Amino acid sequence: MSTAPNDYLLHLADNAVVLGQRDAEWCGHGPILEEDLALANVSLDLIGQARLLYQLAAARSGGGATEDSLAYFRDDTAFRNYTLLELPNHGALVGYAASDRDYATTIVRNFLYSALMVLLWDALQKSPDADLAAIAAKSLKEARYHLHHAADWVVKFGDGTEESHARAQAALDHLFPYTEEFWTPSAAEDAAIASGAAVDVRTLRAAWDAIVADTLAEATLKRPEVRGYVPEGKQGRHSEHLSYLLGEMQGLARAHPDGTW
Amino acid sequence: MYTQAMDIPDESGNPGGKKLSVVSAPQSEQEAAFEARIDADGRIEPQDWMPEAYRKTLVRQISQHAHSEVVGMLPEGNWISRAPSLKRKAILIAKVQDEGGHGLYLYSAAETLGTGRDEMIAGLLSGRAKYSSIFNYPTLNWADVGVIGWLVDGAAIMNQIPLCRCSYGPYARAMIRVCKEESFHQRQGYEALLVMMKGTEAQRRMVQDAVDRLWWKCLAMFGPPDADSPHSAQGMRWGIKRVSNDELRQKFIDATVPQAKVLGVTLPDPDLKWNEARGHHDYGQIDWQEFWNTVEGNGPCNKERLATRVKAHEDGRWVREAALAHARKQQARASKEAA
Numbered sequence: 036m037s038t039a040p041n042d043y044l045l046h047l048a049d050n051a052v053v054l055g056q057r058d059a060e061w062c063g064h065g066p067i068l069e070e071d072l073a074l075a076n077v078s079l080d081l082i083g084q085a086r087l088l089y090q091l092a093a094a095r096s097g098g099g100a101t102e103d104s105l106a107y108f109r110d111d112t113a114f115r116n117y118t119l120l121e122l123p124n125h126g127a128l129v130g131y132a133a134s135d136r137d138y139a140t141t142i143v144r145n146f147l148y149s150a151l152m153v154l155l156w157d158a159l160q161k162s163p164d165a166d167l168a169a170i171a172a173k174s175l176k177e178a179r180y181h182l183h184h185a186a187d188w189v190v191k192f193g194d195g196t197e198e199s200h201a202r203a204q205a206a207l208d209h210l211f212p213y214t215e216e217f218w219t220p221s222a223a224e225d226a227a228i229a230s231g232a233a234v235d236v237r238t239l240r241a242a243w244d245a246i247v248a249d250t251l252a253e254a255t256l257k258r259p260e261v262r263g264y265v266p267e268g269k270q271g272r273h274s275e276h277l278s279y280l281l282g283e284m285q286g287l288a289r290a291h292p293d294g295t296w
Numbered sequence: 297m298y299t300q301a302m303d304i305p306d307e308s309g310n311p312g313g314k315k316l317s318v319v320s321a322p323q324s325e326q327e328a329a330f331e332a333r334i335d336a337d338g339r340i341e342p343q344d345w346m347p348e349a350y351r352k353t354l355v356r357q358i359s360q361h362a363h364s365e366v367v368g369m370l371p372e373g374n375w376i377s378r379a380p381s382l383k384r385k386a387i388l389i390a391k392v393q394d395e396g397g398h399g400l401y402l403y404s405a406a407e408t409l410g411t412g413r414d415e416m417i418a419g420l421l422s423g424r425a426k427y428s429s430i431f432n433y434p435t436l437n438w439a440d441v442g443v444i445g446w447l448v449d450g451a452a453i454m455n456q457i458p459l460c461r462c463s464y465g466p467y468a469r470a471m472i473r474v475c476k477e478e479s480f481h482q483r484q485g486y487e488a489l490l491v492m493m494k495g496t497e498a499q500r501r502m503v504q505d506a507v508d509r510l511w512w513k514c515l516a517m518f519g520p521p522d523a524d525s526p527h528s529a530q531g532m533r534w535g536i537k538r539v540s541n542d543e544l545r546q547k548f549i550d551a552t553v554p555q556a557k558v559l560g561v562t563l564p565d566p567d568l569k570w571n572e573a574r575g576h577h578d579y580g581q582i583d584w585q586e587f588w589n590t591v592e593g594n595g596p597c598n599k600e601r602l603a604t605r606v607k608a609h610e611d612g613r614w615v616r617e618a619a620l621a622h623a624r625k626q627q628a629r630a631s632k633e634a635a
Contacts, residue, residue: 056377059385062392063373064604066612068366068400075393082386089382103381138615194625195618202614287438288380295495296381296488 039164039232041092042115042223045105046269048088049116052106053277054148055081056284058141060124066138073184077145080177087170103296107288111278115223118268119144119213121277127209130275139192139202140209146185147214150246152178154239164232186250193254204256211259216266217243223269334535339465342408350534354464355409356425357536359416362402364428365395366420367601371435372444380438384488388441391481398474405466421606429587430517432595436509439492439502445485447507447514447552449478454548455518463535486555493560500560507556508564515579516587518545549577 058078065071089102124141125134156178159171192203218237220228227233251258268274288294326345333340340346369392376392379385403413419425430448435441456475462468492499519525519541531537539547549568556563567580589595 059376059389062376063369064608066615068396071396072393075389079386079389082382086382106382191619191622195621198614199618283377287378291498293496294499295491296384
């Protein structure tokens with residue numbers, strides 16, 4: 036049986052935990068109580084996915100690794116998540132800038148990512164790596180809901196008011212360039228493809244383009260032109276934002292390395 | 297979670313300061329039927345006739361309870377991003393989500409009485425409506441999350457179990473579900489503390505610190521002593537309140553003392569001891585001055601809590617407007633197609 040390399044599992048797990056952390060920031064601050072609950076749900080699903088993937092990676096790597104040692108005791112440069120997912124819930128600003136949360140940014144990001152993940156989990160549920168396939172099958176159901184939720188709001192924003200349309204377009208313009216990272220395989224992805232346990236994400240691009248085009252058309256939003264810089268978060272070269280996110284997430288656990296929780 | 301609702305008059309409640317009579321003489325057939333149903337321990341349903349004062353009291357109590365759930369998301373939400381393990385993070389998010397869910401079905405229960413959610417939320421955001429004062433204290437270390445589950449939810453359950461038999465049907469039914477989830481939260485909170493107490497010395501200090509800060513606030517959650525509780529008598533008569541503040545408080549203390557012993561923490565009350573003759577624990581004086589200061593808006597976190605609710609509401613306005621505008625456009629498009 037071919038197994039996915041651990042670096043690849045960590046890439047998938049880091050994606051889930053980092054976006055789970057960002058989505059959970061809305062807990063108690065949502066635009067309406069129903070959305071508070073929905074975002075908490077999405078976040079819970081993502082953290083659940085991260086736990087399963089970290090557990091698998093920990094079991095395979097041995098040496099006393101646990102889901103928490105992988106989530107809490109690796110530094111930012113060891114994280115393999117897409118840069119898109121670590122960006123704050125607001126428009127483009129430097130790492131130490133403060134700003135209000137913007138729901139359009141959150142929704143558009145969830146849309147762009149979940150549109151990829153419904154395709155990727157669907158492909159991975161057929162992986163010869165049975166453990167990974169099982170996680171993919173479970174995660175696919177969740178990603179479908181995440182996509183449904185996010186696409187629904189993208190359409191509401193695009194079609195809704197002048198302000199919501201402008202905010203959604205601004206969020207798309209800000210975030211779309213980061214999706215370029217999806218289509219440029221990292222060394223870990225190349226190794227996973229070579230192992231036979233993973234799929235080449237580039238083969239999913241046309242389907243992703245179609246999902247995005249359908250939703251943006253219904254929302255009357257424009258797909259931005261993208262050129263230039265391709266982010267490299269999944270190779271450990273992140274934006275200014277990840278170390279802040281991890282500093283907050285890991286601080287308590289690291290202050291009590293011998294603690295049991 | 298919980299609100300000491302019956303005992304905390306809103307500024308909006310009871311206009312003109314008219315005193316509610318404890319037992320009103322039935323003046324009509326409808327009133328007589330209502331009183332008879334209450335006397336027979338029956339349920340009042342939304343379509344039934346009910347006295348205006350009963351309706352108002354319930355709207356005030358249920359909406360205060362809903363507001364408490366929603367404001368109560370904030371002190372625990374404060375630790376989501378920093379939860380020290382993924383398992384605890386997931387448990388905490390799910391718990392805070394449950395509180396939001398309780399808020400939703402309590403608002404729905406109150407809406408059956410003819411007051412809309414928007415109107416109730418406007419009451420909260422303007423500061424007219426109250427919410428449970430326990431949420432006006434800061435959560436200063438991770439153990440607060442466990443202690444809120446163990447003690448705050450524990451006190452809430454004591455208060456809410458009797459509400460499952462409340463005379464108003466939709467509220468009673470909502471409380472059955474809320475109580476089930478709260479008991480789950482209480483056990484989870486206690487379990488989290490047990491694990492911490494078996495950990496490092498620093499972890500044990502966190503737990504004791506959280507208990508020291510929250511213990512007296514939890515005792516005050518049951519509301520003022522019965523002698524000073526203005527709404528209780530009418531509430532009892534109407535079957536909205538079933539057990540008095542002091543009785544509930546005593547029950548909570550008696551249940552908690554052995555749990556604290558198993559956990560290995562000290563409850564911060566030198567006067568707390570078993571009284572053989574009463575068959576209950578005696579306990580020290582609650583600082584009611586501090587309690588009323590906080591209820592009146594001058595506690596450590598009142599301004600932060602309320603301002604945060606206001607900000608979420610204001611920042612979310614464009615989202616709600618977008619959803620409405622989209623729904624209207626869709627409707628217009630559908631009727632145009634049909635025409």
